[in-house]
Amino acid sequence: MGFEYALVHLKYTIPVGIALTIVYRPFLSRIDLYKVAFLIAIAVVSTIPWDSYLIRRKIWTYPPHVIIGPTFFSIPAEEVFFFVIQTYNTTLLYLLLNKPIFQPSCLARKPREAAILYRNVGQVVLAACVLVGGLLVWRGDEGTYLGLILVWAGPFALLLWSLSSDFLVSLPYTSTVAPIAIPTLYLWVVDTIALRRGTWAIESGTKLGIHVWDGLEIEEAVFFLATNTLIVFGQVAFDHALAILLTFPRLFPTVPELPSPILLMRALLAHSSKYDEERVIGIRQAVSRLQKKSRSFYLASATFSGRLRIDLILLYSFCRVADDLVDNASTDNEARQWIGKLSHYLDLAYASKEARIVQKQPHLHSYITENFPESSQSALRLLPTHLLPFGPLYDLLEGFKTDLEFHESKFSKKLRVFPIAKEHDLEVYSARVAGTVAELCLELVFFHTYSATTTAQREHLVRAGGRMGIALQYVNIARDIATDAAIGRVYLPISWLKEVGLAPQDVLDNPDSNAVERLRSRLLDKAFGVYGEARIAMSQLPSDARAPMRVAVESYMEIGRVLKEKGYKVKAGKATVPKLRRLKVAWKALNGA
Numbered sequence: 001m002g003f004e005y006a007l008v009h010l011k012y013t014i015p016v017g018i019a020l021t022i023v024y025r026p027f028l029s030r031i032d033l034y035k036v037a038f039l040i041a042i043a044v045v046s047t048i049p050w051d052s053y054l055i056r057r058k059i060w061t062y063p064p065h066v067i068i069g070p071t072f073f074s075i076p077a078e079e080v081f082f083f084v085i086q087t088y089n090t091t092l093l094y095l096l097l098n099k100p101i102f103q104p105s106c107l108a109r110k111p112r113e114a115a116i117l118y119r120n121v122g123q124v125v126l127a128a129c130v131l132v133g134g135l136l137v138w139r140g141d142e143g144t145y146l147g148l149i150l151v152w153a154g155p156f157a158l159l160l161w162s163l164s165s166d167f168l169v170s171l172p173y174t175s176t177v178a179p180i181a182i183p184t185l186y187l188w189v190v191d192t193i194a195l196r197r198g199t200w201a202i203e204s205g206t207k208l209g210i211h212v213w214d215g216l217e218i219e220e221a222v223f224f225l226a227t228n229t230l231i232v233f234g235q236v237a238f239d240h241a242l243a244i245l246l247t248f249p250r251l252f253p254t255v256p257e258l259p260s261p262i263l264l265m266r267a268l269l270a271h272s273s274k275y276d277e278e279r280v281i282g283i284r285q286a287v288s289r290l291q292k293k294s295r296s297f298y299l300a301s302a303t304f305s306g307r308l309r310i311d312l313i314l315l316y317s318f319c320r321v322a323d324d325l326v327d328n329a330s331t332d333n334e335a336r337q338w339i340g341k342l343s344h345y346l347d348l349a350y351a352s353k354e355a356r357i358v359q360k361q362p363h364l365h366s367y368i369t370e371n372f373p374e375s376s377q378s379a380l381r382l383l384p385t386h387l388l389p390f391g392p393l394y395d396l397l398e399g400f401k402t403d404l405e406f407h408e409s410k411f412s413k414k415l416r417v418f419p420i421a422k423e424h425d426l427e428v429y430s431a432r433v434a435g436t437v438a439e440l441c442l443e444l445v446f447f448h449t450y451s452a453t454t455t456a457q458r459e460h461l462v463r464a465g466g467r468m469g470i471a472l473q474y475v476n477i478a479r480d481i482a483t484d485a486a487i488g489r490v491y492l493p494i495s496w497l498k499e500v501g502l503a504p505q506d507v508l509d510n511p512d513s514n515a516v517e518r519l520r521s522r523l524l525d526k527a528f529g530v531y532g533e534a535r536i537a538m539s540q541l542p543s544d545a546r547a548p549m550r551v552a553v554e555s556y557m558e559i560g561r562v563l564k565e566k567g568y569k570v571k572a573g574k575a576t577v578p579k580l581r582r583l584k585v586a587w588k589a590l591n592g593a
């Protein structure tokens with residue numbers, strides 16, 4: 001009896017597992033735990049017969065003085081633990097590296113012919129590995145160990161590749177190559193140390209005697225490469241199935257929080273010709289819009305999961321497109337026409353309860369095609385109107401109308417109209433353009449959450465959410481004083497300006513003056529006051545959405561904190577939060593601070 005093998009775990013595998021757990025813990029969802037458990041179960045069950053055979057044939061051995069004692073089908077307990085901890089560590093690294101990736105947008109990405117080519121080439125390579133492995137085992141001499149690795153790992157890899165190669169090659173290397181390469185290299189080093197110390201030994205006669213480096217046999221190198229590849233391929237296949245289940249509600253109307261292996265298999269076996277390609281392309285456009293236009297919400301979106309993440313991104317895309325159509329119009333008249341068209345779009349979308357899914361409404365589909373620019377059509381088609389109340393959407397358009405009230409007076413070109421006269425006007429405007437957005441986000445949360453909420457709780461949350469939206473909009477206005485002034489808009493209430501002896505024209509002329517800076521501070525104080533009251537309610541949000549919602553709100557409020565810093569000067573019209581600081585904010589928010 002000895003502790004040497006156990007010490008390898010204590011020194012090299014368990015600390016890595018602990019570190020990865022600490023880093024990933026704030027993101028760890030029930031579906032992640034399910035995935036980890038699923039993969040560990042498969043790894044243990046599939047490795048035990050093979051490993052047991054190798055030990056019984058004495059292809060590798062363990063001197064009795066290095067293991068504690070208990071064995072399982074002749075496999076030392078430490079070795080069984082190795083299957084568990086290696087799968088756990090590689091899986092967690094994969095999860096961590098894949099957190100920023102929005103996987104539904106990787107579905108059916110490659111043209112069909114290219115996808116088939118990749119799949120076939122991979123299949124030929126893997127089948128050749130199995131064949132070579134079989135030959136080596138059949139010859140039964142120095143190539144036996146390598147052959148046994150290839151005939152064992154090859155068929156699993158071939159199966160997983162055949163199911164998910166299209167999805168796998170669409171993921172970035174950081175999501176596939178990195179989680180294979182990093183643990184493989186690490187385990188090569190650990191293996192070298194263990195072999196040199198004699199913790200385990202590879203018997204001569206069944207090995208090739210080729211070394212990758214001094215102390216690392218080629219078979220050991222291939223073994224760790226193959227096992228990490230299998231773990232990552234397994235994860236990818238799981239995520240592929242999940243992405244199909246979540247992206248296509250028409251194929252899979254309801255998806256349980258933890259889909260059964262049968263459902264996952266059904267998703268993987270659904271032929272790609274059944275995919276709603278328009279939806280996949282629309283989702284891809286929505287993600288790229290979010291990534292380009294809002295760093296705060298893009299970061300926050302990575303912390304949501306499941307269909308809630310998809311629907312929030314689609315909601316963002318609709319709001320962004322609508323806001324841009326109105327804001328970028330070259331004349332007031334054109335902007336009003338956009339509002340009219342958007343309003344008619346809502347009339348059609350909400351015409352009847354049953355007809356709220358765009359694909360089922362030919363009228364709505366053709367109305368969008370005929371009236372909106374091509375680049376905005378998918379955002380309108382994919383807005384999940386069947387999950388959203390119409391009131392806040394119409395109110396949002398009302399808010400956009402306020403923006404159009406900033407214009408030259410009809411009596412004199414030199415006189416301008418400024419609709420935000422009092423603080424109350426500012427509050428009403430902010431409630432319309434941002435309080436509404438909060439309500440819409442919350443409706444999506446209530447629909448998708450797996451936790452139960454009462455009507456009273458929902459009403460309370462919507463009220464608080466509306467206030468939080470107002471706080472965010474105040475930050476938005478405080479940030480954009482100069483950019484708004486450049487297009488003739490002043491959202492600071494005229495009553496506030498008067499108190500410091502200014503008129504709106506003074507803000508247009510000199511948006512960076514000290515007096516305007518003081519008013520910016522006043523607005524930010526208001527924003528943080530409202531935020532302070534509303535944030536208490538966030539702890540009552542359904543548990544699966546609480547931390548991600550906090551990330552969304554805190555990432556945006558951080559812009560306000562940057563603006564409040566002494567001596568901070570807004571650069572190029574916009575205040576931004578440095579990337580590292582944004583990540584820190586998200587991290588703190590996820591940890592409930």
Ligand SMILES: CC(C)=CCC/C(C)=C/CC/C(C)=C/CC/C(C)=C/[C@@H]1[C@@H](COP(=O)(O)OP(=O)(O)O)[C@]1(C)CC/C=C(\C)CC/C=C(\C)CCC=C(C)C
Nearest residue numbers: 294300301315316319320434437438464465468472473476
């Ligand atoms: C994670 C994720 C993908 C969230 C999506 C959130 C979403 C749907 C945002 C819509 C943004 C948008 C374009 C709205 C149009 C109107 C508008 C401009 C509103 C202002 C947003 C600022 O965005 P941005 O800085 O990109 O805009 P400009 O460059 O100035 O054009 C707003 C400030 C409103 C944003 C308000 C919210 C997201 C609501 C936040 C409140 C909650 C989530 C509720 C919290 C819950 C409780 C209980 C307190």
